Amino acid sequence: MTGEKSSDSSLLLVQIAHKDQTALAKLYDRYGRPSYGLAYKILGSVEEAEEVVLDVFSQIWQKAATYDPSRSRADTWLFMLTRSRSLDRLRVLQRTVRAAQACLEDAKIPSSSLAEPMEDAMIEERSAQVTAALEKLPAEQRIAIELAYYQGLTCAAIATKLGIPTGTVKTRIRLGISKLRQNLSEEI
Incomplete structure (x- = not known):
């Protein structure tokens, strides 16, 4: 069953590469919640997790043709994108918080x-x-x-x-x- 789901997801990515919006919707229905869960676990913020998921699926829409099924399963690729985007966002937020704190100190x-x-x-x-x-x-x-x-x-x-x-x-x-x-x- 897992192999079927993975090959089905790979097929969806091929369809998305050809700009099939229905395929993107099916992929989102299948992986949107788990992607959100992963992003939320990393970021601890509803708003940031939602933005990461939107960014990931936007990236999938734009770059589905770069997916290589010989390198990883479709779900692995999607979760890797989610994890990478979440960690990038976390680093930006941490830098921003440090900068804002420094500005508050300077503004006194x-x-x-x-x-x-x-x-x-x-x-x-x-x-x-x-x-x-x-x-x-x-x-x-x-x-x-x-x-x-x-x-x-x-x-x-x-x-x-x-x-x-x-x-x-x-x-x-x-x-x-x-x-x-x-x-x-x-x-x-």
Whole structure:
């Protein structure tokens, strides 16, 4: 049975190489969930795992002709693509988190000795509230917001830096700001 499924998957890849969308849908129905499970296990994030699976199947659509059945089974090739994409994404996220943390440290501005003590206290309190609210956000949203607001990067620059689509960056920023507003309004 396993051999049948593998040869059937190999046939689907041949059909996908000829731009058969139905074959891609069948392959996705068969391996979408297991691929997601593998990506989630590596990344620990629903959003990132979903993006990896979409990237993998997009790559399969574009490069199915490069699959060589003499080198590996179709499912092995697909899971290898998923694992590689997940590890690449994990490395990018880890670098981004380290960069964002460094930016946060650099962005700490000492209070002016000329300002009123009450004003200083209010600024410090609000800064602590914003920092606490930022920490409550999912890492993907927090990183996008920090790159945009602390580093002044555009959405396109953030997309390039993170290796994700610009639309994804905009969505993460929009969702993150919405959650920040909600978190901050609860604290006031």
